Amino acid sequence: MPVTTKLTWDEERCLKNQLGNVSLSLLYKSSVHGYSMSDMFQRCTREEPTITMIYFSNSIVGVLMLGCYPEPHEQTGKPHSFIWFTLRGQENIIEMPTLLLNTVLKITPEEMSFFSHDEVIFSVNLKKRSIFLSCELNSKLRLRCYGRNSYSECEVFRVEGIKDNRDYPMRITEATQYRNKLLSDLRAYKPYADLVSEIRILLLGPIGSGKSSFFNSVKSVFRGHPTQQAIVGSDGTTSITEQYRIYSIKDGEHRQYLPFMLCDTMGLHDSEGGGLCVDDIPHILKGCVPDRYQFDPCKPITSKHPTYIKSPSLKDRIHCVAYVLDINSIDNLSSTMVAKLKQIHKEVLNCGIAHVVLLTKVNNYDEVLEVNFLNVNKSTTSQKQVMNVNKILGIPIFNILIIGNHTSKWESDPEEDILVLSALRQMLRVTDDFLEDLPEEDTSNSTPFCSAHQ
Ligand SMILES: Nc1nc2c(ncn2[C@@H]2O[C@H](COP(=O)(O)OP(=O)(O)O)[C@@H](O)[C@H]2O)c(=O)[nH]1
């Protein structure tokens, strides 16, 4: 009978995906091949790269070794980079905190130990079926099994198909750490001076530019797995999104709502009288248009509409506009589309609302991200489009943000997540500037915005 792994299907899928769609072949399983170090080395020595997985009752610790699996009694002496991770969670909501550490490996007939600065941070004793985890490693991997612990199973896999660039797992590990930092920054965000509890971000742009997909991307990153709540796709001429939707986003599956909402609109069309009616925009900006309002391309909403919000307050207003444009279409925007965008932007500037541009469908996002994952719009392939948008709308280059939406993939990519989260963080920053700059009469919650500005 073939030896099978203890990993669930979801855990294996998550692991493979995090390492760049690799395949895994099981070399050693302690309960099948024996509980001695020599049983393990016999099957694994000189294999590379490998993953060693240790299973506890409620979590799994893994070590990715990029170099050759060691020989028995080997003492590497010089430090090697090992990537540590844990797999936690259930079904398709699996978290994988990762950590890159340079450690020295020492092997005795009883134990395989990893040293950092002359201190053991991790060791495995196959005979006793126990591991030791240092306090540091324990907290960095967000585990609760500090010290010596017994485990139920140990497996070693050969990893095949790690991208030709052997730095990939390290980059992906660092990207995951940076993604997690951005996530916690955004979770801790509070709108300026608590003027509102949620920032409303309006997504505007041509049909098919990726507005609804951006909402799905943001929701997916915070959920921890892909979601497709907003229906996406278009035949290029008609918008799939026909209703105004104000989406709240929950952090995790059952946790509280995040301090921002995304407002999705019907797409703008190249022709006059097609797609979102530009005359609807002032009403949307002021917060007069309710959730699920059915857009009519030929007729803008009026105050006579039965669900029209007549006295919106600051919380109902749009606080930030994100123009969503397909980066590949910037050079071919029709004159009608450019005119519509300019007209809308004039309105946005009149209202003093914060604004950014999201350039979607970037293919080379690993090139767009610098080594330290800061967004670089100066990347050679995207520079022309950024300058072009800057010329059309006059929006500063640092507020023209490049993203790749999560599309049909099963799992998210930490680099894609970084682009989405960095864009969101920049939107919240410009919105805070807008809130800080509001005249006093607007910041009193009792003052309906329209009465002050109509
Ligand atoms: N490759 C790629 N496709 C995208 C991206 N964003 C959206 N799409 C695709 O573009 C199509 C239109 O997207 P959608 O979100 O419906 O656009 P909307 O009309 O602006 O809401 C869909 O097929 C999406 O899967 C992206 O960043 N990259």
Ligand SMILES: [Mg+2]
């Ligand atoms: Mg849409």
